[in-house]
Amino acid sequence: MDISPHKKRIATSIGLAILPALALFFQGWVLFTVLSLFSVLTLWEFYSMFRPVQSMTAFKSLGAAFTFLLLGAFTTGKVQYPAVVLLIAFWAAGFVFLVRYNKDVTASYRHAAIFLAGLIYIPLNFHFFLTMSPWGIILVILAAAASDTAAFYSGSLWGKKKIWPRVSPKKSWAGSIGGLTVCMGAVTAYGMTFGLAEVAWWKWLLLGALLNIAAQFGDFFESALKRTLxxxxxxxxxxxxxxxxxxxxxLLLAAPTFGIISLFHPFFK
Known part of the structure; x- marks a missing residue:
């Protein structure tokens, strides 16, 4: 039976929601395991985007190992542990580069830089989920989903003037404004229902706007990256x-945005 791309998109979204739902229900090591595996798969995909894939093989394996180490270091609550893991990752990449350079003086440091960028881009940003309450995690996922869904439909219906056609030809101002509006409304409704009573409504609106802007820029960044590749x-x-x-x-920009804001202003218990 033929399934339309739209129905595939909806079915996949529902399927993807099951894993974080289970992780939120069990918390603890289940959340850590799900987040780690998801980070490894996403990081592996990121490295595979840089051709030729064979030249990234050693770094892909290192990246998987350091993802678990980095996320595990954050669970200790010791600030210096993640820094030590990133420092070791830097010198591990340097060692691989030295071995390659010893064999071939034309060897480039490019893949070592990609390896380090991947660790910062994915597990380092994802680790903020480990610092959030279940209510905070749901909020960030809700904000990203509301932004993406509203932007898709409002852009499809009314989108004519494009924002950055060179970066992302399909994204329009109508889609962007639609995503912003719905995200602000969704975050405010969710926050006023489940958040701290002392947080004023306008702060939820502002938080929704900031999360939407972060989500949009995260999307634009990956679009530009794919175009360069x-x-x-x-x-x-x-x-x-x-x-x-x-x-x-x-999510890769929305999660740290909420995590950093929450350091200065709590929104949930």
Whole structure:
């Protein structure tokens, strides 16, 4: 039976929601395991975007190992542990580069830089989920989903004037404003229902705006990255969606945005 791309997109979105729902229900090591595995798969996909893939093989394996180490270091509550892991990752990449340079003086440091950028881009940003309450995690996912869904439909209906056609030809001002409006409304409704009573409504509106802007820029960043690499999707693992990175690009900036804001202003117990 033939399934339309739109129906595939909806079915995949529902399927993707099951894992975080289970992780939120069990918390603890379940959340850590799900987040770690998801980070490894997304990071592996990120490295695979840089051709030729064979030249990234050693760094892909290192990246998987350091993802678990980095996320595990954050669970200790010791600030210096994640810094030590990143420092070791830097010198591990340097060692691989030295070995390659010893064999071939034309060897480039490019792949070592990609390896380090991947660790910062994915597990380092994702670690903020480990610092959030279940209510905070749901809020961030809700904000990203509301932004993406509203932007898709409002852009499809009314989108004519494009924002950054060179970066993302399909994204329009109508889609952007629609996503912003719905995200602000969704975050405010959710926050006023489940958040701290002392948080004023206008603060939820402002938070919704900031999360939407972060989600949009996260999306734009990945779009520009794919264009520089001349690829359409980051992968093919998700029917109707493309790759994992195509689905979580907005979360990769929305999560640290909420995590950092929450350091200065709590929104949930």
């Amino acid at each position: 001349d690829i359409k999707d980051s992968g093919v693992i998700l029917p109707g969606h493309g790759g994992l990175l195509d689905r979580v690009d907005s």
